[in-house]
Amino acid sequence: MGDVVRVGLLGCGNVGAAVARMLHEHGEEIARRAGTAIEVTRVAVRDLEKPRDVPVPPGLFTDDPYDVVRDRDVDVVVEVMGGIEPARSLILEAFRQGKPVVTANKELLATLSRELFESAAAGRVDLLYEAAVGGGIPLIRPLREHLAGDRILRFMGIVNGTTNYILTRMTEDGWSLGQALADAQRLGYAAAAKAAILAPIAFDLRVAAGDVYREGILSISPDDIRFAKQLGYVVKLLAIAEGIGDEVSVRVHPAMIPAGHPLASVRESFNAVYIEGQRVGPLMLYGRGAGGDPTATSVVGDVIELARSRPGGGANSLIGHAAHTGGPSELTPRRLRPIEEMQAQYYMLMRVADRPGVLAAIALVFAEHMVSIKSVWQEGHAEEAQIVLVTHQAQERDLRACLQGLRMIDTVKSVSSVIRVVDGEP
Structure with a gap:
């Protein structure tokens, strides 16, 4: 990386466009905080003819994402395409090119994290993914760094804004689930993917989305909401991971929680993760869990972190998750409790x-x-x-x-x- 950190964007939808606008509109503040300017120099899109409200010259767009990954003028690859392929192949190619990657792709990380982390570690480059779980909520870095000296006992999270909005409407307005959403079961998988990303950081074991027990909210009825209120509870879809001796439980399911619990007050499309540490006690991180601007905030934060690492010698910094989960020997042999x-x-x-x-x-x-x-x-x-x-x-x-x-x-x-x-x- 030279005096300017040059970013190649894979995708220019809601998140990608928000990243480009943020880097442009907040350029001076970002340069001060990163210690260098950060600019978008290449952008891969599906349709070159589609109009886009982004501060990127037309000549920087391409419909071949490999042009971005292999471009010698790209220092950092930002993947905001989503899905498994071609995102997986493009990220692996970026590692082969010696380029760090920032991604917001929860599905890819929850499914193929081992391959990605090991490839990043083998290439001595970073893979950062703060935006993959909580959108604009800082979750990865606090767990990985700020709480690294403590022992995490449990985390419980509302990590899907859509299901939380549905349950809020059912609780406050008497909606039935049918009124709220016909395809609610799918959202249980999205929450399971996020639990699978957070659990390895908190509990040092490898978890894929398929390992996470999950239930959606399709079975929740207005009667359940009413009786929960009579009992002093609120119904939420929770992603839960907890250590139990040498075992760890990771699961996603609807739960009744006491109305006085901090998570009970998380309404509408907001997300929150409630963490319990052995020494720090309980703490909660709360905010917008999705949307272009909140997610872009986390993506840009990761790019800034990469830019700051340059004085230490990019290949030696290894500030990302790949630094300490590159090989299975570095993970504690803990059993997933059924x-x-x-x-x-x-x-x-x-x-x-x-x-x-x-x-x-x-x-x-x-x-x-x-x-x-x-x-x-x-x-x-x-x-x-x-x-x-x-x-x-x-x-x-x-x-x-x-x-x-x-x-x-x-x-x-x-x-x-x-x-x-x-x-x-x-």
Whole structure:
């Protein structure tokens, strides 16, 4: 890198255009903070004829992304295309060219992180990805650097703004899920991808998105929202990772959390991650988790970090994640705990026939499977009767066996909802 850090952009959609505008409009402040000017010198797009409101001369655009990666006048490659391919191949080519990469691609990192980090380490270049999880919220660097001396016990995050907006509307305006979004299950994967990116940093183990247990919010009903409020809870889709001895649990699912918990107040499309450290205690990082400008803020921050590393000798700086997760020997051999072995409280909603003995039959099934009932009440009567029940801590495997037993009772018409309760009791 010379006196100017020259950026090659792969993609010029919402995020890429916002990166170009930020580097142009904040150029003087960025140069002061980075110690050098930073300029966009090449941009790869799909359609050269499409009009774009970006401060980049037309001659710098190309429809061949390899022109950007292989251009000798590009010092840093910024990948904001999304998806697996061609993003993967382009990033690997950038590493072969000896160029550091900044990416916002959560899907790629959650799926192929090992290949990417090992390739970056082999090429002695950096791979930075602050924008891949929380958009404009700084999460990667605080976990990787600022909290490196502490032991992370658990993090819980609202990391999908769309699902949080849906649940906010269901809670505050009485929406049904159908009114909110028809394709909500897909968003559970997006949250799982982000959990898979954060968990290796917090707990020193390799996790792919496919390793993360996940449930979406399709099963959440207005009744669940109403009963949660009566119980003093709020329903959120949480990405959770926690250390349990030599094991780590990583999962994404709807959960009821106490209305007084900091995450309960995260509304609309905002994101937040609540971190618990052994020494630092609890802290929460909160903000816009998506959108062009918030995400571009994190992307530009990573580019500035790369520019600042130049005096140390670019190839020797290795400030990125590739520096310490390049090889499997550097990761602690920790087991991912299956969801069946997890302990939790559970909320359950059943539709039952309002007949004598129905509660006794239900209680017997719970007792047979060693699941203790904390509270129970009945709503409605006759054909409209519902039983709302909350358990004490129980193992997931026992709870599932209990559900099978309940479905064998002729007076139980359906078990319509099962939601885990987080931090409901010590």
